[in-house]
Amino acid sequence: MSKMGSINVAKVAEKPCDLCSDLINSIVHSTILEGNRKCNTWHRNTREISDSAASCRSCTAILVTLLEPTILEASERFSDITRESSMPVSVSTSSLDVIDNVGWASLNLVLDIDRHSFEYRVDGNLGVSVQHVSSTHDHRHSHPRFWTSGKTHEVGTLAEDRILCTKTWLDFCETSHGNECRPSERRLPKRLLDTRPTHPLRLVASEDIERRGERVRYATLSYSWGASLPFKTTTASETDHVVGIREDLLPRTFRHAIKLVRALAIPYLWIDSLCIVQDDPLEWQSEASYMEDYYSGSTLTVAATDALDSNGGCFPEDDDGIELPGPASCRTDRSKVPFQSGPSTSEERQYRPSNPNVQVFSYNCQIGDTNTVGNVMVRLQYSHPRSIRRRAHLSTRGWVLQEQVLSHRTVHCMKSETYWECRCILATQSNQRYGPVRGSDVGHSEHSKAHFTSMWPEWVEDYSRRDFTMPSDRLRAFAGISSYYQRNTIQEPILGLTPRAFARDLSWARAGPNRGPGVSGAPSWTWFSCHAPVWVDHWGCGDGDEIQTKDWTSLVSFRIRWKGSRMTSDIASCTLVVRGPMKEFALCTAPESKGYNPPYLLVDGQRTDFATSRVPWDCPGQFDQDDYPSCVKATYTCLLLRSKIARRRRDSNREVFLILRREAASSLTVDGTDYPVFRRVGIASMRGNERRFVHGAEEATIILH
DSSP, X not given: OOXXXXXXXXXXXOOOOHHHHHHHHHHHHOOOOTTOEEEEOOXXXXXXXXXHTTTOHXXXXXXXXXXXXXXXXXXXXXXXXXXXXXXBEEEEEEEEXXXXXXXXXXXXXXXXXXXXXXXXEEEEEEEEEEEEESXXXXXXXXXXXXXXXXOSSSSSOHHHHHHHHHHHHHHHHHHHSGGGSSOOOOOOOSEEEEOOTTSOOEEEEHHHHHHTTXXXXXXXXXXXXXXXXXXXXXXXXHHHHHXXXXXXXXXXXXXXXXXXXXXXXXXXXXXXXHHSXXXXXXXXXXXXXXXXXXXXXXSEEEEEOSOSSTTSOSSSSOGGGOOOOOHHHHOOOTTSOTTOOOBOOGGGGGGOOOOTTEEEEEEEEEOTTSSOEEEEEEEEEESOHHHHHXXXXXGGBTTHHHHHXXXXXXXXXXXXXXEEEESSOEEETTSOEEOOSSOOOOOSOHHHHHHHHHHHHHHHHHHHTOBOSSGGGTTGGGXXXXXXXXXXXXXXXXXXXXXXXXXXXXXXXXXXXXXXXXXXXXXXXXXXXXXXXXXXXXXOOOOBTTEEEEEOOEEEEEEXXXXXXXXXXXXXXXXXXXXXXXXXXXXXXXXXXXXXXSOBEEETTOOOOTTTOSSOOOOBEEESSTXXXXXXXXXXXXXXXXXXXXXXSSSOEEEEEEEEEEEEEEEEEETTEEEEEEEEEEEEEEEESSOTTTTTOEEEEEEEO
């Protein structure tokens, strides 16, 4: 059940089965609006698909690209599921678009494991190109060149082709996207790498460039350090690096980035390991606190998206054979639609790159009810381009999230193809284009404040799943996002929580095992104290037409003292005062529920009775540390955070609460008032027809440590 090892392009294939033909025609002829979903009549189960794949190339593509990996995942989860099992399948299409005469749609597949009341949802990206030919035996075509050759231009290497694509994208963005993508004018990095072809490669001080009256136009490099530390500047090497740096000594990713920015006529490049003196802790702390300025002020961020370390490179080939495109080859024809792949020729098949997630096939058929014959080429890709980027190696690295969020323009350099992402568009070499998913800097209106607050849980959840070479960087690497949020909302985040949605952000829950100790000095109420993936607002207290949501816990005051710069130094002390309803419950984890994530808690002596239900519990909950003795019944003081009522559902009440432990110190004094002190140990959510928490709870003001 392995995926294919390369793009599979069939020069001629039999026409797909009738059901697949209808599916393909629905993309060519229908007008699905963005976000709408159209259910398609297709094969009913995996056995029918497998049988049809023997003669249908489209069924084969869907089976290999989307279905087989999902069946494999299901078989690893459920012991009674095998490849031969017959399981219900449904298919729908959504988000149709037509770009340069190519129809694109999301292909949404659902695999139903009905015997376990479980389903898998997987998305593919389907492109359909139709070209007129003289007869059913004529196999010449002018489909997108990249689909069959892996290149968008006729000449040059893969690397040179991708440089030309980036040049086209950047030119169009700078001339057409106005202020949306324009770099911010803020503090410059202390040092930059001078990459001008007529100058020696060396470190220069930004203030010296400004003193000469030059406009400082620079790019930034986003990459993974990996296990082996990259070439770096230290106190011992700084003087030498100001004089000159031998390019051949630099790791491959650095060399590729330098080649690219030179071709784009961007004179300077910022690379953290070179432009920050790595063994100067004070400089490192200072520079790290301005990451928001550096990435938002960059003309372009070059992302080595698939590279595992600094030697992985930005392009498929080594840089020895990369020729910088001259002015003529870089010139953009404004009369043509940007981001366009040219027609392909059979001679270009030798350049085809390996991509196990893509299948391409073509066939001749009659178009509609006419005598016109067309060659139809279909390209099926596993997942959406944005999801592919999010699953790439670079997106597993903790420092990189702020680089992705803060950069106004990014070119994602991947093995399979290159993506362009700016504040207005996401474009790919395979000819896909999408609008923005996040807002741009639109001032301090209430709309923009609400937008950034709504994005916060997504950033936190993404960040908590990322890896760090140095675990001690978990707090520091979030500084840029905190500054970005504060600048756009005029509110300072409180150690990973936003004041505008305080109760929501307190309702984080551990989503996986702990990977080590939390941030040094982090209080129990912040997710920084828990080195594990987390969910925010996991039990769905979001707003909706049929949901009445209420926040019960409010922020009274907070004080955080730092040993140095905010967020990039250690925490000296922290005091958080909150107010909300409190109540005691006897809680313990139901041993039989440990296969669920999160597991379920037994409340006030509740017993497990499978005669009443397959899931006989009504209080999912998670303790913050996975070694906590959660199966031992104990009485806890609990703080109600949020509640919701879904008006048209049974068991409509849901109450989300923190599980607390009283600190040994009886109380602390803040501003002349004594408050009891508690520590967070977990979180849970009770659901049912009754509001068990609200009735009998007492309002109290406490300190959380």
